[in-house]
Amino acid sequence: MIILDSNIPPGPLEMKWDRRRFSGKLVSPANKRRIKIIVVGTGLAGASAASTLGQLGYQVECFCFHDSPRRAHSIAAQGGINAAKNYQDDGDSVARLFYDTIKGGDFRSREASVYRLAQISTQIIDQCVALGVPFAREYGGQLANRSFGGVQVSRTFYCRGQTGQQLLLGAYSALCWQIERGQVTMRPRTEMLDVIVADGHARGIVVRDLVSGRLSAHTAHAVVLATGGYSNVYYLSTNASGCNVTATYRAWKQGAAFANPSFTQIHPTAIPPAGDHQAKLTLMSESLRNDGRLWVPVSPSDRRSPNAIPPSERDYFLERRYPRFGNLVPRDVASRAVKAICDEGRGVGPGGQGVYLDFSDVIRQQGIEVVRERYGNLFEMYQRITGENAYEVPMRIYPAPHYTMGGLWVDYNLMSTIPGLFVVGEANFADHGANRLGASSLMQGLADGYFILPYTIGHYLATVDSPPIAEDHGAARAALERVEARIKKLLQGKGRRRTAASFHRTLGKILWDHCGMSRCAAGLRAALEAIPPLREEFWQNVVVPGSGDMFNQELEYAGRVADFLEFAELMCHDALHREESCGAHFREEYQTEDGEPRRDDERFAYVAAWEYREGEAPVLHKEPLNFEFVQPTTRSYQ
Amino acid sequence: MLVAGRKRRGGYRRIVKLTLRIWRQRGPNERGGLVTYQVDDISPDMSFLEMLDALNQQLIMAGEEPVAFEHDCREGICGSCSLVIDGVPHGPDRGVTTCQLYMRRFADGKTITIEPWRARAFPIVKDLVVDRRALDRIMQAGGYISVNTGGAVDGNTLLIGKEEAETAMDAASCIGCGACVAACKNASAMLFVAAKVAHLATLPQGKPERTRRVMAMVQAMDREGFGSCGNQYECEAVCPKNISVRFIALLNREYLRAGILGTKMPAQSDPPHGESY
Missing domain, CATH: 3.10.20.30 (Beta-grasp domain)
Known part of the structure; x- marks a missing residue:
């Protein structure tokens, strides 16, 4: 039975984190080197956590499935990272970043956690500068900022169009230092396949060596999951092909509550899909909406080329519907508006799945060179993929699954409902509520890894009275057997006739149609009926060539698809139970007359944390969200 | 076409x-x-x-x-x-x-x-998958700034001119794919190492360790079995991020400078902070 205790320190909002840091017990330096911590994942959250824990003197064993820790998908974040520095003197402050994030998340996140995130944001920039991250600078040498969606201040720090890569290289270089010092043992090309829980505490993990196929148990005093998000459940998403839900999903099955699984962000500006062969959707940075204007022809039957359509016959639909924020409304609002326009039959391009993102005005006003300097790499990428020159014709964009606000439930200390199992970055549910603002994921990943976890895990380690287990402990052996049995099942059988990718594509379509940008009870019930037979067919018919004791990419992939096939049901349960529209979760039954979402604070101002029960429907637990410092309002960007 | x-x-x-x-x-x-x-x-x-x-x-x-x-x-x-x-x-x-x-x-x-x-x-x-951990080991030898988490000064305390910042960014855009090595008939990793050394040596934060860093990284590169640079510039031609070979010139200068200054290579890093052995 799961009990949700958010462990939020008492007192005024501004003091909570200070109080926690002071009240938390410390581990003495001499003891730290006898304590081992496992970190899974080396994205921003994982790499920053592993390096900082190593620096503090713990023995860290760090795992990633890539060939190098530098390749985690944080690397692909383009736009930037937010911080309440107020360098532009445009009215920003910690309180404003806090409020923007709470409001952006449609009042479905915890005040205390979000306030702490805003407080820490400024330290992150300083830390990254110290590590040598080459942020964009003004001519005078000061750090430069740009604007991002959902806010009216300029607080986003960036490194051209590759902020994620530069921040990750910063964290990776810190990790390299700790590896060199012997504080961190790095194990690349290993995939975590289960959590070992003994006496109610997380005590290790089971991993598969992806080169030799060997399974092994690794035990420690605590386990940190930094395994990212699960947008790939939709098959087509902006995520890297390796991103998956396996680590967090297996932890769920061992007793960690999963929070708000249906809160998935659909990013408005991706390149539209071109055909069935497509393996991923490519994001065009949100920063493009600073200068690009979204429009469609007023008349659905208008088939002229975009440049031939005069301004009076164009519908700049975001500027029309949201005059105050215009093209810079938050992602969920923009995505829904794009979908609504396409559903009306006014979309452009193949299949009517797309709207124009037009730069002709800014090119005319500021010159092509300015645009080239700001977005040159994105325009090049667009041209490579579509064969079209966006300096001459408008880009076509369409929404794509991008980020998952849902994740394993964690308390204020980032600990899941399994004591000793900590979850950081996108893998946890914290901070973004029902919708994440642009440039906030990098901020959260680094806040968790550099500044929060290293404190809070110390308190757990200093107070827990449960010794670590040996690698041949019964719980470890049981976990190994679970993993072995599953791999055997994936590989067995003859006469099988469908690939894992084919199942994945079918599942993705079900979710995109019924649990994507807009949801309704009937659709979700249909999805809940369609998924179990698909899963059954998967286990009967999936063909996985080769064996388990070799480098076998298809086996890795099939294992991840198998987890998606189970996890998808949990998403639909969550979406079905939440009878309101909030943030990225839009239920068609709950909207105003002009199509804006209708939130229901009386019934749903809580975090939905789901517990796994074998052979039964998942069990709902609620963490009420008490707003002491902000007043939940209707989230209006009009 | x-x-x-x-x-x-x-x-x-x-x-x-x-x-x-x-x-x-x-x-x-x-x-x-x-x-x-x-x-x-x-x-x-x-x-x-x-x-x-x-x-x-x-x-x-x-x-x-x-x-x-x-x-x-x-x-x-x-x-x-x-x-x-x-x-x-x-x-x-x-x-x-x-x-x-x-x-x-x-x-x-x-x-x-x-x-x-x-x-x-x-x-x-x-098949087509190779083991590129040698590049990570070069990075572990010195491709970092040894700075602890916490206590960093305000990011604007350090004024970095736009040109310097842009040069550092040009070098830092290396994605570590190893195409430069694959293109070189000597299988040299000079462009990779040059990009990493140049990124940090260009920024003021990287200056205190520049001497030690370049020596350690070049030694690691040699240890891993990469060849030497033949000045054919094939690396630059295939680099997906268009990293310029002029960074190899910068690497050579850094290396020469370190040689003249006669760096002493530390055998091991210092013990973790806050700990006394």
Whole structure:
């Protein structure tokens, strides 16, 4: 039975984190080197956590499935990272970043956690500068900022169009230092396949060596999951092909509550899909909406080329519907508006799945060179993929699954409902509520890894009275057997006739149609009926060539698809139970007359944390969200 | 324009057929060789990796083992993809990774040869997948600024001119794919090391350790079995991020400077802070 205790320190909002840091017990330096911590994942959250824990003197064993820790998908974040520095003197402050994030998340996140995130944001920039991250600078040498969606201040720090890569290289270089010092043992090309829980505490993990196929148990005093998000459940998403839900999903099955699984962000500006062969959707940075204007022809039957359509016959639909924020409304609002326009039959391009993102005005006003300097790499990428020159014709964009606000439930200390199992970055549910603002994921990943976890895990380690287990402990052996049995099942059988990718594509379509940008009870019930037979067919018919004791990419992939096939049901349960529209979760039954979402604070101002029960429907637990410092309002960007 | 193929209604072209010669090798110690495959029905809008996906789906359904190749982000930034296409790392387009190469670049009926990165320091894992951990070990030798988490001064305390910042960023945009090594007849990692050294040496934060860093990284590079630079600039030609060979000149200057200053190489890093042994 799961009990949700958010462990939020008492007192005024501004003091909570200070109080926690002071009240938390410390581990003495001499003891730290006898304590081992496992970190899974080396994205921003994982790499920053592993390096900082190593620096503090713990023995860290760090795992990633890539060939190098530098390749985690944080690397692909383009736009930037937010911080309440107020360098532009445009009215920003910690309180404003806090409020923007709470409001952006449609009042479905915890005040205390979000306030702490805003407080820490400024330290992150300083830390990254110290590590040598080459942020964009003004001519005078000061750090430069740009604007991002959902806010009216300029607080986003960036490194051209590759902020994620530069921040990750910063964290990776810190990790390299700790590896060199012997504080961190790095194990690349290993995939975590289960959590070992003994006496109610997380005590290790089971991993598969992806080169030799060997399974092994690794035990420690605590386990940190930094395994990212699960947008790939939709098959087509902006995520890297390796991103998956396996680590967090297996932890769920061992007793960690999963929070708000249906809160998935659909990013408005991706390149539209071109055909069935497509393996991923490519994001065009949100920063493009600073200068690009979204429009469609007023008349659905208008088939002229975009440049031939005069301004009076164009519908700049975001500027029309949201005059105050215009093209810079938050992602969920923009995505829904794009979908609504396409559903009306006014979309452009193949299949009517797309709207124009037009730069002709800014090119005319500021010159092509300015645009080239700001977005040159994105325009090049667009041209490579579509064969079209966006300096001459408008880009076509369409929404794509991008980020998952849902994740394993964690308390204020980032600990899941399994004591000793900590979850950081996108893998946890914290901070973004029902919708994440642009440039906030990098901020959260680094806040968790550099500044929060290293404190809070110390308190757990200093107070827990449960010794670590040996690698041949019964719980470890049981976990190994679970993993072995599953791999055997994936590989067995003859006469099988469908690939894992084919199942994945079918599942993705079900979710995109019924649990994507807009949801309704009937659709979700249909999805809940369609998924179990698909899963059954998967286990009967999936063909996985080769064996388990070799480098076998298809086996890795099939294992991840198998987890998606189970996890998808949990998403639909969550979406079905939440009878309101909030943030990225839009239920068609709950909207105003002009199509804006209708939130229901009386019934749903809580975090939905789901517990796994074998052979039964998942069990709902609620963490009420008490707003002491902000007043939940209707989230209006009009 | 290199694209051929039939014109369909609505101007949508289809490449009908390609012949692929792909390096297959079961493991690091086994003999490998080129195997020929036919793929039909390839759309010009497919990326090169999506074309390989299509081949692999065919192979799996035929009960054969798919071709192992490395990929992840598929948007040209993670540095995973590592294919030599018709003798050129990342293929015929300049300034792109393999995942950003599209089939509209290839003529109908063409034969394409696909091989892995080849270098002594990059042993083959399987088929087109190689082990690039040598690059990580070079980074571990000194590719960092030793700064603890916490207590960093305000980011604007350090004024960094736009030009310096842009130069550092040019160097830092290296994605660590290793194409520079694969293109070099000496399998030298000079462009990689140069990019890393230049990134940190250009910024004031990186200055205190510049001497130690360049010595340690160059020594690690030699230890890993990478060859020396032959000034052929093939590395620059294939670099998907267009990293300039002038950074190799900068690396050489840094190395010379360190040599003149006579750095003492620390045997081990200092003990962790806050701890006393």
